[in-house]
Amino acid sequence: MEGSGGIRSAARPFCARSLISGADATGIGRLQPAARPEQSESRDLSQDRTRHVRFGKDVSIRPAPQISPSFESKGFVLPQFPSGAATPMSVVDALRAVAGLPPRARASFCGGQCVRGTYAPSDQAKEITRSRSFTMPSRVLARFSADVVSPNSVDTDGRSLRGFSFRLGSGNQRSEIFTQSAPVHFARTLDQMLAFLQARMPGADGKPDTAQVEAFSAANPETLRQASHLAANPPPASLACTTYWGVHAFPATNAGGETRFIKFKIAPVGDERRPAEDATKSTGLLRDLESRIAARDVRFSVMALLDRPGDPVMDVTIRWPDEDGREAVRLGTIVITGTESNEACDASMFNPGNLAEGIGHPPDEMFAARRAAYAVSQTGRR
Numbered sequence: 262m263e264g265s266g267g268i269r270s271a272a273r274p275f276c277a278r279s280l281i282s283g284a285d286a287t288g289i290g291r292l293q294p295a296a297r298p299e300q301s302e303s304r305d306l307s308q309d310r311t312r313h314v315r316f317g318k319d320v321s322i323r324p325a326p327q328i329s330p331s332f333e334s335k336g337f338v339l340p341q342f343p344s345g346a347a348t349p350m351s352v353v354d355a356l357r358a359v360a361g362l363p364p365r366a367r368a369s370f371c372g373g374q375c376v377r378g379t380y381a382p383s384d385q386a387k388e389i390t391r392s393r394s395f396t397m398p399s400r401v402l403a404r405f406s407a408d409v410v411s412p413n414s415v416d417t418d419g420r421s422l423r424g425f426s427f428r429l430g431s432g433n434q435r436s437e438i439f440t441q442s443a444p445v446h447f448a449r450t451l452d453q454m455l456a457f458l459q460a461r462m463p464g465a466d467g468k469p470d471t472a473q474v475e476a477f478s479a480a481n482p483e484t485l486r487q488a489s490h491l492a493a494n495p496p497p498a499s500l501a502c503t504t505y506w507g508v509h510a511f512p513a514t515n516a517g518g519e520t521r522f523i524k525f526k527i528a529p530v531g532d533e534r535r536p537a538e539d540a541t542k543s544t545g546l547l548r549d550l551e552s553r554i555a556a557r558d559v560r561f562s563v564m565a566l567l568d569r570p571g572d573p574v575m576d577v578t579i580r581w582p583d584e585d586g587r588e589a590v591r592l593g594t595i596v597i598t599g600t601e602s603n604e605a606c607d608a609s610m611f612n613p614g615n616l617a618e619g620i621g622h623p624p625d626e627m628f629a630a631r632r633a634a635y636a637v638s639q640t641g642r643r
Contacts, residue, residue: 347455349633355458368634370424373406374547375606376554380429380563382593389523389565390513392619394430395592403427403597404606405500407546422487423496423546425505425527425561427595428609430617437615439631440505440527442496444584446577447487451630457484483578500550501559501597502529509623510574511616513565520621522568524581526589530560551600559597564589575625611635 356368378401386396406424423442430436448454460477461469478485496503507525514520553559567588568574572581581587614622614632622628 347451349451349630352451352455352458352630353634355455355462359458359461359463361463370406372547373404373424373603373606374550375402375404375601375603376550376597377402377599377601378559378595378597380593380595383591385590386592387516389515389521389567389590389592390619391516392436392513392617393434394436394617395563395620397430397434399430401427401429401595401597402601402606402609403595404603404611405547405550407500422491423500423503423505425500425503426611426613428611428615434617435615436617436620437611437613438507438525439613440507440525442503442505443487443490444506444508444580445487445490446508446627447484448627449483449576449578450626453481453484454627454630486578498546498549499553500546501553504528505561508577509625509628510568510572511623512621514619514621522572522574523565524568524584526564526566527595528562528564530562530594554597554600557598561595561597563592563595565592574623577625577627 353368356362357364357366362368362371380399380401382396382398390396404424404426406426407421424439425441426437426439428435428437448457456477460473463469505527507527510522510524512520513523550559566581566584567590568581569587573579612632612635613628614635616622622632
C-alpha cells in the first residue's frame with residue numbers, strides 16, 4: 262500500500278476493503294464534492310446525539326433505516342437506505358470487481374485466521390452495559406485478518422489495514438463486534454463508498470485512473486483521515502500486538518437503565534513490555550500469530566471509551582475530541598487459546614448487527630450498510 266496520496270500498483274494484487282473492513286490509503290469521495298472541512302466541522306451536531314439518562318442529555322437522533330419486509334437473506338432482514346446510486350449489493354459487487362475476485366470470494370479481508378478463546382468480564386462491565394455477552398464469561402470465536410498479498414505476507418510498510426472480529430456469548434445473548442487497526446472509517450455514506458470503488462476501477466491497462474483518484478481525494482478530504490492515521494501510526498509487525506478500534510458509537514445501557522454512547526477499543530495486554538519489532542524481519546503475520554498463540558501470549562483488554570456531551574456519533578470519519586486521552590473502562594479480557602480452521606468462521610453467519618440486549622445499534626449510515634453487506638457477501642459465498 263502506498264501513502265495517503267498514492268495508488269496501489271496493479272502488479273500487486275490485493276483483497277479489497279469494504280464497508281465491513283476499512284479504507285484504502287488513497288481514500289476517495291462521493292460522486293459530488295462534499296462540504297469543505299470548515300463546513301462539516303461547524304455543522305449542527307444536534308442530529309449526532311441521542312438521549313443519555315446519566316447526563317440528563319435530551320437531544321435527537323436520526324431514525325434508523327427502515328426494514329424492508331420483502332428482502333431477506335439467509336435469516337438477515339436487510340435495511341433500506343436513502344435513494345441513491347449505492348446499495349449494499351452494488352458495493353459488494355464493486356469490491357470484487359476492483360480486486361479481480363471471483364463472485365463467491367470474500368469481498369474484503371481475504372487473508373485471515375480463525376481462532377478460539379475465552380472472555381472474562383471485569384467488575385466494572387455492569388456499570389457500562391447490562392449485555393450478558395459483556396458481563397458474563399464466555400467462549401470466543403474470532404478472526405484476525407489483514408489486507409496483504411497472502412495470509413503469510415510480511416507487512417513491510419506497516420500501513421495495511423488489519424481487522425479483528427469476535428463473538429462473545431451464545432444464543433440470544435450473543436454479540437458480534439468488528440474492529441480494525443485505525444480509529445476512523447474512510448467513508449461517511451454508502452454512496453461515498455461506491456464512488457471510492459468506481460474511481461478505482463481498472464482501465465484497459467489494468468490500472469485505475471490516477472487523476473480520477475486524486476480528484477476524488479481532493480474533493481473529499483475526510484476520506485484521507487484513515488490513511489493519514491496509518492501512515493503516522495504504523496502498527497507493529499504482529500496481529501497480536503496491534504490495537505484495534507470499533508469506529509462506530511454504540512449506545513450502551515446498564516442495569517440501572519442509564520444509556521450512553523461508547524466506542525470499543527481492543528488493546529493488547531502487555532504490549533508496552535514488548536520490544537519494538539522490525540517488520541522487515543517478520544516471519545509473516547499469521548505465522549507470528551500462530552507462534553504467539555502456541556506460547557499463550559495473545560490477550561486483549563476490551564475497553565469502552567466513554568462519550569462526552571457534543572461527541573459526534575453519525576460521522577465515522579472523525580474521532581471524538583481527545584479520544585486517546587479520555588476516560589475508558591475495561592469491560593473484560595479476551596484470551597486467544599488456539600487456532601480454528603477458517604471454515605469454522607466461514608460457516609458461522611457473523612454479522613455486526615447481532616448484539617445482545619444492552620448494546621444497541623449505532624445510528625450512523627455506515628453501520629447499517631455493514632450489516633447488510635455482511636449478509637450479502639456471506640450469502641454470495643455459499
